[in-house]
Structures are given as structure tokens and as C-alpha cells.
Amino acid sequence: MTGTAPAPFTADDYRARMARAAREAADAGLAGLLVAPGPDLVWLTGYAPPAATERLTLLALAPGHDPVLVVPTLEAPDAAKAAGAPALTLRDWTDGKDPYAVTAGLLEPRGRFGVSDNTWAMHLLGLQRALPGTSYAALTEVLPMLRAVKDPAELELMAAAGAAADRAFEEIRTMPFAGRRESEVGADLAGLLRRFGHSQVDFTIVASGPNGANPHHEVGDRVIARGDMVVLDFGGLKDGYGSDTSRTVHVGEPTDEERRVHDLVREAQEAGFRAVRPGVACQEVDRAARAVIADAGYGAYFIHRTGHGIGVTTHEPPYMIEGEEQPLVPGMCFSVEPGVYLPGRFGVRIEDIVTVTEDGGRRLNDTTRELVVVG
Numbered sequence: 001m002t003g004t005a006p007a008p009f010t011a012d013d014y015r016a017r018m019a020r021a022a023r024e025a026a027d028a029g030l031a032g033l034l035v036a037p038g039p040d041l042v043w044l045t046g047y048a049p050p051a052a053t054e055r056l057t058l059l060a061l062a063p064g065h066d067p068v069l070v071v072p073t074l075e076a077p078d079a080a081k082a083a084g085a086p087a088l089t090l091r092d093w094t095d096g097k098d099p100y101a102v103t104a105g106l107l108e109p110r111g112r113f114g115v116s117d118n119t120w121a122m123h124l125l126g127l128q129r130a131l132p133g134t135s136y137a138a139l140t141e142v143l144p145m146l147r148a149v150k151d152p153a154e155l156e157l158m159a160a161a162g163a164a165a166d167r168a169f170e171e172i173r174t175m176p177f178a179g180r181r182e183s184e185v186g187a188d189l190a191g192l193l194r195r196f197g198h199s200q201v202d203f204t205i206v207a208s209g210p211n212g213a214n215p216h217h218e219v220g221d222r223v224i225a226r227g228d229m230v231v232l233d234f235g236g237l238k239d240g241y242g243s244d245t246s247r248t249v250h251v252g253e254p255t256d257e258e259r260r261v262h263d264l265v266r267e268a269q270e271a272g273f274r275a276v277r278p279g280v281a282c283q284e285v286d287r288a289a290r291a292v293i294a295d296a297g298y299g300a301y302f303i304h305r306t307g308h309g310i311g312v313t314t315h316e317p318p319y320m321i322e323g324e325e326q327p328l329v330p331g332m333c334f335s336v337e338p339g340v341y342l343p344g345r346f347g348v349r350i351e352d353i354v355t356v357t358e359d360g361g362r363r364l365n366d367t368t369r370e371l372v373v374v375g
């Protein structure tokens with residue numbers, strides 16, 4: 001994750017996010033949050049250093065204290081330009097100084113802290129050495145819903161990212177598939193996402209024929225042929241917010257069985273979407289989609305959860321999975337993406353990003369969910 005944060009957010013927005021995060025940390029019994037460069041830091045401060053490095057950059061958020069960003073002196077001018085910088089105190093450290101000692105001075109020596117998931121182990125171990133009485137937990141374990149509920153400005157950015165991904169699908173479906181390699185179609189998809197405003201492409205899955213039966217397949221050298229089902233699953237970040245959509249197309253006229261399986265997945269996707277409303281547990285979305293596929297006898301071929309949250313990253317909590325009792329809240333955004341995978345033959349997946357509204361759900365992807373025939 002690089003680049004600057006999206007323009008619509010002001011220092012006051014970041015101040016409010018940091019205050020809420022500190023409050024939620026206190027409610028969770030934590031002495032604070034420690035956030036290294038990555039999506040959490042972007043969301044909290046608008047600051048995205050070019051890369052996480054061996055030089056410590058760390059936001060310390062503690063209830064009742066002003067947020068402090070510990071930053072290498074040579075990167076401090078960049079940090080000072082972040083949209084959230086006016087809501088922060090910068091504490092810079094120069095090479096040769098011990099950044100862990102600097103950070104330790106800001107922390108409660110016997111506290112338990114939530115740490116952003118992508119914090120480097122060497123930095124956490126350095127802190128532990130400086131403050132042996134502290135303990136730590138992964139941020140997504142202690143505050144999984146911190147970024148889950150999007151405000152109206154965030155929802156607009158999510159909708160724009162979804163619309164851009166939809167435009168990419170509308171273009172790719174008019175391009176030739178037969179006779180081209182998956183990797184070539186994947187490169188076209190990536191180019192389209194960028195053309196429609198994505199600054200970062202996270203994945204462009206083009207899984208043709210038997211490759212479609214493997215949900216982890218990305219792209220390969222396989223040459224797409226007439227008669228192939230092709231799973232397309234692509235997304236990334238536009239103006240700091242994520243897109244992620246899947247459509248399954250067929251090269252030439254499909255068989256009755258291919259049509260039937262595609263219809264089944266479409267029905268399951270619709271059922272998952274219709275289950276979305278405030279107060280419903282995440283697992284109910286999974287159950288609704290899964291029941292359609294299981295009732296048709298294909299339950300053994302739907303081999304992954306129904307969905308995942310999305311926001312400043314393309315995969316994050318909450319997860320639409322059996323056992324997840326987290327209730328849906330207006331403003332949450334997540335995928336509904338059931339699939340059927342027939343080993344050695346073909347796969348079908350249909351995926352939309354959905355946001356929870358006051359009385360149901362709203363799809364942020366709106367290209368046709370009918371089986372599209374491509375050439």
C-alpha cells in the first residue's frame with residue numbers, strides 16, 4: 001500500500017477515528033493500540049510511508065493521551081504532510097537512537113496492547129525487550145470491527161470502486177477469450193482496472209475450464225478454448241477503497257449442465273444478498289447462500305466461506321462464515337460470493353460487494369449475473 005490517502009478526509013475525520021479507536025481499545029480492556037505502516041495506519045492517520053522498513057514507524061494510541069506517531073527523522077517531513085498529521089504529535093528518532101526506548105516512554109509498562117496485524121516481528125520483539133511487562137494481541141482479534149462500518153464518504157468511495165470494476169467487466173466481456181492465454185486476459189483486466197481509476201490491482205483471476213475448479217488459481221499459461229467456463233475475479237484499490245467482483249463467462253454456447261450450475265450459483269448469490277439486513281448474524285448470509293447449493297445436491301462443491309469484509313483492504317473482517325455471530329450493522333461492506341467447483345471440469349463463482357442499509361442490503365456491483373457468452 002503506497003501513495004497518499006483519499007482527499008475527502010480531513011484532520012478532524014482522522015481525529016475522530018483515532019479517538020474512537022482509543023475508546024474501543026479501552027472498552028476491550030487494552031492499554032492502547034500500536035499501529036505500524038499499512039491499512040490501519042492509513043485509515044487512522046492518512047499516512048502511508050512508501051514501505052514498512054527496518055526503521056520503526058509506529059502510531060501509539062492510548063486512551064486519555066494524544067496520539068503519537070513515532071517516525072524516523074528522515075521520514076518525518078513526509079509524515080507531517082499526511083492529512084491526519086494535525087491530529088497527531090510526531091516523535092522522531094534519528095539513526096543510532098533506540099526507537100523502542102523512545103516508544104516505550106509512551107506506553108504503560110504493564111499494559112496489554114492491540115498491535116496491527118502487519119507489524120514486523122522484529123519491531124514487536126524490540127518493544128517487548130524494552131518493556132518486558134507488556135503483552136500484545138493482534139488488532140483483528142481484539143477489535144475486528146474497528147474499520148468495518150463505513151461512513152457516508154467511505155461508502156461513496158466504495159461505490160465508485162465497485163462501479164469502476166463493473167466497467168472493467170463490461171469491457172472485458174467484449175474482448176476475445178478463445179485462443180488467448182489466461183495470463184493475457186488477466187493483464188487486460190488489470191489494465192482496465194487501472195484505466196478506470198484503480199491505483200492498485202490486488203488480483204485478476206482468470207480461471208478457465210478445469211482451472212476454474214480451483215478457487216485459488218490466479219492466472220496461468222493455459223490457452224482458453226471454445227466450450228470453457230471462465231471464472232473472472234478481480235479487484236484492487238481506487239482512491240484508497242477496495243473493489244472485488246467475480247463473474248463467470250462461457251466461451252461459446254454452454255451445455256445444459258453448465259447453465260444449470262451457473263443458475264444455481266446465481267440463485268445462491270441472490271439468497272445470500274437477500275439475507276442481508278441489520279441485526280442478522282454474518283453466518284446467516286453464509287447459511288442462506290449455502291442452503292441453495294446444498295439443497296440442489298452440490299453442497300460438497302462449495303468449498304469456501306460465502307464472503308469477507310472489504311474497505312481500505314480487499315480482504316478483512318467481518319467474514320460471512322458459519323460460526324460468525326457478529327450482527328450486521330448499516331455501513332458494513334462485504335462480499336457475497338458463493339461458488340461451485342467441479343474437480344477436473346469447471347467452476348462457477350458470482351461475487352458482488354454488498355453494503356448493509358437501514359432495511360436490507362445494497363449491491364455495489366451491478367453487471368449482469370446471467371451467464372455471459374464470450375467469443
Ligand code: ZN
Pocket residue numbers: 226227228229250253254255258
Ligand atoms: Zn462449456
Ligand code: ZN
Pocket residue numbers: 233234235244245246337351
Ligand atoms: Zn473476488
Ligand code: ZN
Pocket residue numbers: 244308335337351
Ligand atoms: Zn472476494
